[in-house]
Amino acid sequence: xxxxxxxxxxxxxxxxxxxxxxxxxxEAPPAAWEGKAGSLEWDCxxxxxxxxxxxxxxxxxxxxxxxxxxxxxxxxxESRRPGGPANAIHANRKAGPAGLLQVLEAxxxxxxxxxxxxxxxxxxxxxFGVSDPEGFAAMGIVETLVHTHDLAQGLDLAWSPPAGxxxxxxxxxxxxxxxxxxxxxxxxxxxxxxxxxx
Numbered sequence: 304x305x306x307x308x309x310x311x312x313x314x315x316x317x318x319x320x321x322x323x324x325x326x327x328x329x330e331a332p333p334a335a336w337e338g339k340a341g342s343l344e345w346d347c348x349x350x351x352x353x354x355x356x357x358x359x360x361x362x363x364x365x366x367x368x369x370x371x372x373x374x375x376x377x378x379x380x381e382s383r384r385p386g387g388p389a390n391a392i393h394a395n396r397k398a399g400p401a402g403l404l405q406v407l408e409a410x411x412x413x414x415x416x417x418x419x420x421x422x423x424x425x426x427x428x429x430x431f432g433v434s435d436p437e438g439f440a441a442m443g444i445v446e447t448l449v450h451t452h453d454l455a456q457g458l459d460l461a462w463s464p465p466a467g468x469x470x471x472x473x474x475x476x477x478x479x480x481x482x483x484x485x486x487x488x489x490x491x492x493x494x495x496x497x498x499x500x501x
Contacts, residue, residue, distance in 0.1 A: 312441040314418040320444045320468065321358070321411030324451040325404050331458040333400055341453035348396070349387050350457070351403050354450040355410040356380075356390035361429075361439040362413040370427035414443050444468065 328351070340350035363376045378391040394406040421436040428434075429442070448464050455462030 312437050312444065314415045314440060316468070317411065317418060317440045317443050317447075318415045320447040320464070321408065321415070323464065324354075324447050324454075325408050325411075327451065327460055327462050328400075328404055328407075328454060328458070330460055331400065331454075335458045336400055336403070338457050340450070340458075341456035343453050343457075344386055345388055347454050347457045348394070348403060349383075350450055350454055351407050352390050352393055353388040354446055355394070355407045356388070356392040357446045358407075358410040358414045358443050359392050361443055362410075362417040364427040364429065364434075365417040365421045365425065365436060365439060370425060372426060372428055372433050374428055411443070411447070414439065418443075 331347070336348045337346050339345070340347045343350060345353065360375070360378070363378065364370060366376065380389040380391050382389045383393065392406065392410060394403040398405070418436045418440040423436060426433045426435055427439070429438070434442070448468065451462055451464075454460070
């Protein structure tokens, strides 16, 4: 008997993942954001910036009327310290954790909007191959779930994504891979300063 096909990954699924992440991260004490995010070399603040940047970058790839199939939209990505993530998105530290989470929520909303409004036949570049809007939504969910896990470890928060998150919630961290998208977060394992690897 053939397994029934998985339901499509939607903008609503992505929105739920981002909203769940923001809700749990709001519980972190203000002083905890400087600690490491799980097994990453980045602190929790940088990890939220990285996640925000991923969501923003996926939205940007879908933005042009004729998206590139062989390269990223040429934003400048830079690290703010040696070993830090190379991002186009950085939160103003003076805004505190509430401002940081607003950056995350806004970046997620940009991708949600692009997934909702981009025709499903549209294709755009990703380092692992060309993707459609549903694929970018799925990658956004994986990034959100994985990095919220990292952040929950670093911030000492309870985090368990709902079983209803679908196949993207079944990422296997021990092998650094997801059956859906390949490596869970390439930039996390990539040499610093190499945006093309994320």
